[in-house]
Amino acid sequence: MSGRRERMNQLVARKIGTEILKGERPPGSGFRGEIEEADAWGVSRTVYREAMRSLIAKGLIESRPRRGTHVRDPHHWNLLDLDILSWILSDEPDPAFSGEIFELRAIIEPAAAAMAAQRRSDAHLARMEDALNQMERAGLATDEGRLADRAFHAAIFDASGNNFFIALSAPVEAAVGMTTRFKQENQAEPRDSLPDHQAVFAAIAKQDADAASRTMAKLVTLAWDDMRLAVGPRD
Amino acid sequence: MSGRRERMNQLVARKIGTEILKGERPPGSGFRGEIEEADAWGVSRTVYREAMRSLIAKGLIESRPRRGTHVRDPHHWNLLDLDILSWILSDEPDPAFSGEIFELRAIIEPAAAAMAAQRRSDAHLARMEDALNQMERAGLATDEGRLADRAFHAAIFDASGNNFFIALSAPVEAAVGMTTRFKQENQAEPRDSLPDHQAVFAAIAKQDADAASRTMAKLVTLAWDDMRLAVGPRD
DNA sequence: GAAACCTCATTTGTATGAGTATATAGGCAC
DNA sequence: GTGCCTATATACTCATACAAATGAGGTTTC
Structure with a gap:
C-alpha cells in the first residue's frame, strides 16, 4: 500500500x-x-x-x-484524526461505529451540498463533472471508480467554502470508505448509485440549495441502507 | 491562566x-x-x-x-484540533472565521439536540438541569455562568450518544467561546439567552426530537445574530 | 543512445548517556 | 491541623554519534 x-x-x-x-x-x-x-x-x-x-x-x-x-x-480524543480512524478500524469494522459515522454523514453532507449550491465556482462544478464521468467510466467496483466517488464528495465540501466542513471532509469520507469497502466485495450486485450522484450534481449546477440538500440526503440514506443490508440485518 | x-x-x-x-x-x-x-x-x-x-x-x-x-x-490540517484553534485565534478573532464556526454550529447542534431528545438518560437530563440552574444563578456575565453554558451544550452532545458528535463538541464550543468572549465584554446589555436554553431543555426532557432541533436552531441563530451585531454590521 | 545500475551526498531517523526542571509525598516546625 | 521544607521520582532537555533512506548524477551495459 x-x-x-x-x-x-x-x-x-x-x-x-x-x-x-x-x-x-x-x-x-x-x-x-x-x-x-x-x-x-x-x-x-x-x-x-x-x-x-x-x-x-x-x-x-x-x-x-x-x-x-x-x-x-x-x-x-481527537476522533476525527485520520490516523486514529485507521487505528480504530484496523481489524474488523465495528457496526456501531459505522452507524455513527453514517449518522454524522447524514447531517454534514446535505448541509455541505446546500452551501455548495450557493457558492460553487465553475471550477468546482468542473471537478464534480470530471469525477462523475470517471465514476461512470470505471464503475464503483474498481478502485479507480471509488476514488472518483471520493473526489466528487470532496469537491462538494470544497465548494461549500467553509473551512470546517472542508476539514471534516477527509476523515468522514475516509471512514465511510473504510467501513464500506468490504461491502462492495461481499454484495453480489451493488445498487447503482450513479443516478443519485447525478441528481446532486444537477441541483448544485442549478444553484438550487434546497434540492441539493434533499438529493444528497437521499443519497446518503440509500448508501446507509445498503450498508446495513450488507453487514447483515441486526435490528 | x-x-x-x-x-x-x-x-x-x-x-x-x-x-x-x-x-x-x-x-x-x-x-x-x-x-x-x-x-x-x-x-x-x-x-x-x-x-x-x-x-x-x-x-x-x-x-x-x-x-x-x-x-x-x-x-x-486538523482544523478542529483544540491547539490549532487556539493558535488561529491567538491574537484577534477573525470575523470570517467566526462566521464559519457558527455555520458549522448551526448544522451540528440542532442535530445533536434531536438525537439527545431520543436517547438521553436521566443522568444526562440532570446534568443539563444543573447547568441551567448554574447559568441562572451566576449569569452569563460571569466566567462561572459561561462555564455552565458550555456544560449545558456539552451534556447535550454527550446525550446524543454519537461519539463523533461528542468529539466535535469540545472544539466547536471552545471556538464559539473564544469568538464570543469579547462580545460579552463589549455589548452593554446582552440579550438574556436563558429562556432559549430552557426551551431546548424542555424539548429534550419531553423526548420531542423535532422540538429539540427547532429550539436549538433558534438558539444558535439568535446567538449568531448577537455576534454579528457586536462585531459590527458588515453586510 | 537508452536503460539499468551503482555511488555518493544530504537529510531525517535512531541510539545513548548525562544532566535539569518540576511536581508530588512525606516529614518537620509551628 | 497548617504551613513550610526537603527528598525523590519522573518527565524534560542537551550533546554527540551513528544508521537509514532517498534523490541526483555518473557509469556501465546492451
Whole structure:
C-alpha cells in the first residue's frame, strides 16, 4: 500500500495508540517510566518519546513530570484524526461505529451540498463533472471508480467554502470508505448509485440549495441502507 | 491562566504552528535542516524534533529523509484540533472565521439536540438541569455562568450518544467561546439567552426530537445574530 | 543512445548517556 | 491541623554519534 516503510516512532505510536483505542489501556491507566517502557518496546528513549509526543498531540495521552504518563479521558480524543480512524478500524469494522459515522454523514453532507449550491465556482462544478464521468467510466467496483466517488464528495465540501466542513471532509469520507469497502466485495450486485450522484450534481449546477440538500440526503440514506443490508440485518 | 509552565517543545510547536496558520510559512514551503533550525530556535535537536513530531501529528507538516520538511496543503490540517484553534485565534478573532464556526454550529447542534431528545438518560437530563440552574444563578456575565453554558451544550452532545458528535463538541464550543468572549465584554446589555436554553431543555426532557432541533436552531441563530451585531454590521 | 545500475551526498531517523526542571509525598516546625 | 521544607521520582532537555533512506548524477551495459 504505502510505499515508504514505516518508521520506528510511527510504529510505536500506532501500536500504543491502537492499544488505547481498543480499550486495552483504559482511560486513567498509566505507563511505566520512559526507560523501562522504551526498553520493553525495544527502542531508544528518543523513539519512544517521539511516539508519545504524537499521541499527546492527538489527545490520547498526557504526561507531566513526577506524575507520569496517563491515558486521557475519551472526551479529549481527537476522533476525527485520520490516523486514529485507521487505528480504530484496523481489524474488523465495528457496526456501531459505522452507524455513527453514517449518522454524522447524514447531517454534514446535505448541509455541505446546500452551501455548495450557493457558492460553487465553475471550477468546482468542473471537478464534480470530471469525477462523475470517471465514476461512470470505471464503475464503483474498481478502485479507480471509488476514488472518483471520493473526489466528487470532496469537491462538494470544497465548494461549500467553509473551512470546517472542508476539514471534516477527509476523515468522514475516509471512514465511510473504510467501513464500506468490504461491502462492495461481499454484495453480489451493488445498487447503482450513479443516478443519485447525478441528481446532486444537477441541483448544485442549478444553484438550487434546497434540492441539493434533499438529493444528497437521499443519497446518503440509500448508501446507509445498503450498508446495513450488507453487514447483515441486526435490528 | 494555565498554571503549569509551558515546556520548550510545546513552545516551539506553538510558535511554528502559529507561523504556519498565519500564512507566514505557506503550504509547500520547506524548513532548513534540523541542526540549523534547532540552532535558530535556541533549542536542542531533540526538542525541535519533538515539536515537529507534534505538528506532523496535527497534519500541518510532513518530513522525509533527504527531501526535508515541508508545510502540507491546508486540506490536511486538523482544523478542529483544540491547539490549532487556539493558535488561529491567538491574537484577534477573525470575523470570517467566526462566521464559519457558527455555520458549522448551526448544522451540528440542532442535530445533536434531536438525537439527545431520543436517547438521553436521566443522568444526562440532570446534568443539563444543573447547568441551567448554574447559568441562572451566576449569569452569563460571569466566567462561572459561561462555564455552565458550555456544560449545558456539552451534556447535550454527550446525550446524543454519537461519539463523533461528542468529539466535535469540545472544539466547536471552545471556538464559539473564544469568538464570543469579547462580545460579552463589549455589548452593554446582552440579550438574556436563558429562556432559549430552557426551551431546548424542555424539548429534550419531553423526548420531542423535532422540538429539540427547532429550539436549538433558534438558539444558535439568535446567538449568531448577537455576534454579528457586536462585531459590527458588515453586510 | 537508452536503460539499468551503482555511488555518493544530504537529510531525517535512531541510539545513548548525562544532566535539569518540576511536581508530588512525606516529614518537620509551628 | 497548617504551613513550610526537603527528598525523590519522573518527565524534560542537551550533546554527540551513528544508521537509514532517498534523490541526483555518473557509469556501465546492451
